[in-house]
Amino acid sequence: MEQKNALLKGSLATIVLKLLSENEKMYGYEITKKVKALSNGSLTLTEGALYPALHKLEADGLVDVSIENIGSRARKYYSLTKKGKKESVQKINELSRFFEQMQLVLNFKLTLS
Amino acid sequence: MQLTPEQIQQLFEFTEKKMVRYYDLQIELVDHLASRIEEKMDDDPALSFETALQDVYKEFGLFGFSKIEQEKLTQLTKLYERRFWDEVKRLFRWPEIMTVTFFLFLIIVVTRSTNEITLLFIAVGIYILYMLTQIFINNKFKPKKILLATSYFSSPIITLYFLAPFFVIEQSKYLLAAFIFIALVSSLATLRISFVIKKEAKNNFPGAYA
Numbered sequence: 001m002e003q004k005n006a007l008l009k010g011s012l013a014t015i016v017l018k019l020l021s022e023n024e025k026m027y028g029y030e031i032t033k034k035v036k037a038l039s040n041g042s043l044t045l046t047e048g049a050l051y052p053a054l055h056k057l058e059a060d061g062l063v064d065v066s067i068e069n070i071g072s073r074a075r076k077y078y079s080l081t082k083k084g085k086k087e088s089v090q091k092i093n094e095l096s097r098f099f100e101q102m103q104l105v106l107n108f109k110l111t112l113s
Numbered sequence: 114m115q116l117t118p119e120q121i122q123q124l125f126e127f128t129e130k131k132m133v134r135y136y137d138l139q140i141e142l143v144d145h146l147a148s149r150i151e152e153k154m155d156d157d158p159a160l161s162f163e164t165a166l167q168d169v170y171k172e173f174g175l176f177g178f179s180k181i182e183q184e185k186l187t188q189l190t191k192l193y194e195r196r197f198w199d200e201v202k203r204l205f206r207w208p209e210i211m212t213v214t215f216f217l218f219l220i221i222v223v224t225r226s227t228n229e230i231t232l233l234f235i236a237v238g239i240y241i242l243y244m245l246t247q248i249f250i251n252n253k254f255k256p257k258k259i260l261l262a263t264s265y266f267s268s269p270i271i272t273l274y275f276l277a278p279f280f281v282i283e284q285s286k287y288l289l290a291a292f293i294f295i296a297l298v299s300s301l302a303t304l305r306i307s308f309v310i311k312k313e314a315k316n317n318f319p320g321a322y323a
Contacts, residue, residue: 029148048174059188067317
């Protein structure tokens with residue numbers, strides 16, 4: 001369980017970028033829900049991990065922020081910048097390649113033993 | 114279901130209790146809490162607002178909100194530094210480069226025709242002008258509630274450039290002039306982003322200025 005969370009933390013930025021690349025804009029809780037839905041509930045994102053990741057993406061210029069009023073409260077929406085769109089493609093490819101390589105390593109080890 | 118304005122207010126107070134002091138950060142967290150609580154109460158009508166809140170807060174993990182404010186401040190610092198350098202680059206592109214070249218020309222002409230002491234006075238004068246403009250901008254966009262977005266922007270670099278003349282005065286008046294030029298460019302960049310950031314914040318968070 002702990003190892004899974006450590007792996008998730010490293011790929012969090014990529015996952016968020018991928019989600020944002022498929023939606024015009026999303027708000028924090030919406031991203032949390034989508035991640036849970038996509039993984040059939042097995043990936044539980046703690047909000048304590050999500051918001052720092054979003055703020056970092058904002059600092060790096062990959063996402064833009066807009067505020068809208070929803071009923072009696074204000075909601076912060078995130079969307080990809082031009083730079084973010086480019087980065088998301090790059091990061092997703094990096095992550096896929098990483099998993100392919102990991103698979104090779106694990107399979108290799110298995111055959112040896 | 115929709116939470117009442119009173120319940121939303123309770124959520125704001127909850128974030129304050131959990132040491133989240135900045136209004137813009139509170140807004141983000143309150144929306145999250147509210148959305149999640151509404152969902153939970155829809156799933157289980159017997160669930161009370163207070164219990165739902167405690168359950169949702171647990172979903173933030175062991176550290177709750179405590180790390181979020183700190184890391185947001187770190188990220189904001191990075192973001193503003195980036196914007197500062199972007200602004201400096203903009204000053205050296207058309208059309209702003211006209212203004213910068215003009216000031217450079219002015220500084221060179223003045224340096225050639227005066228001595229170090231006069232230059233020092235000019236440096237002090239520019240600094241005072243910079244400070245006054247900064248104060249003016251701060252007052253023009255003064256939020257009633259503290260915003261993280263506008264409570265940071267100090268530029269220690271600028272103070273350094275304005276102090277430098279006092280240290281290089283013995284060496285060469287052109288070195289002095291160079292520092293004055295750098296200080297001028299830095300102040301122009303800082304003032305511009307300070308203005309833009311505060312204007313954006315006022316647009317995004319009207320509730321903090323009401």
